[in-house]
Amino acid sequence: MYIYDFRLSKHTLFAGPRHGAQGFKEFQVLTRRHSNFLKIMCRDDQLITSSYFYGMLFNIIPLLGKTVQEVTANCNIEDLNQRSKEEFFRAVRRILM
Numbered sequence: 001m002y003i004y005d006f007r008l009s010k011h012t013l014f015a016g017p018r019h020g021a022q023g024f025k026e027f028q029v030l031t032r033r034h035s036n037f038l039k040i041m042c043r044d045d046q047l048i049t050s051s052y053f054y055g056m057l058f059n060i061i062p063l064l065g066k067t068v069q070e071v072t073a074n075c076n077i078e079d080l081n082q083r084s085k086e087e088f089f090r091a092v093r094r095i096l097m
Contacts, residue, residue, distance in 0.1 A: 001010070001022050001037045001038075001039070002028065002037070002039070002060055003028070003038075003039045003040045003041075003042070004023075004027045004028055004029065004038075004039070004040045004056075004082075005027060005029045005041045005052060006025065006027055006040070006041060006042040006043070006048060007041055007042060007043050007046075007047055008029075009027065009046075012043075012045050012046050012047065013045070013046070013047050013049075014046070014047070014048045014049065014052040015049040015051060015052050016030070016049075016055065017033075017050055017051050017055030017058075018055060019052055019055065020051065020053060020054060020055025020056035020057075021038060021055040021058075022036075022058065023052065023055075023056050024055075024056045024057075027054040037055075037064075037066065037074050037075070037076070038057075038064060038074060038075045038076070039075070039076040039077075039079075040058060040075075040076075040077055040079070040080055040091060041079035041080070042080055042084055043073060043080065043081070044081045045050050045085055046062040046066050046081070046084065047084060048080070048084045048087055048088070048089050049086070049089040050088070050090035050091040050094065051091075052086070052087075052091075053090075053091035054091045054094055054095060056093075057095065058093065058095055061091075061092055061096065062095070062097040067096065068089065068092055068096065071091075071096070073087075
């Protein structure tokens, strides 16, 4: 299980694959190996771009599934705002290509 909580940050914009790779550890609240589930949370005033998600989740998404449907079945993104959800799906599609 991987849980990421961006609500802990005062920042409102998260962009770029390099920053996303750093955020992989920075915003990680919980990690349990051998559990293929992902939960991401952010505030309404925050935007997490697809490039940030790409850098952050590049190695995790393939563990969650081989299709967008399989990945989303193993994710809880209810606590992402609409714009960040759209960016998340864009990143998932890019990672699975």
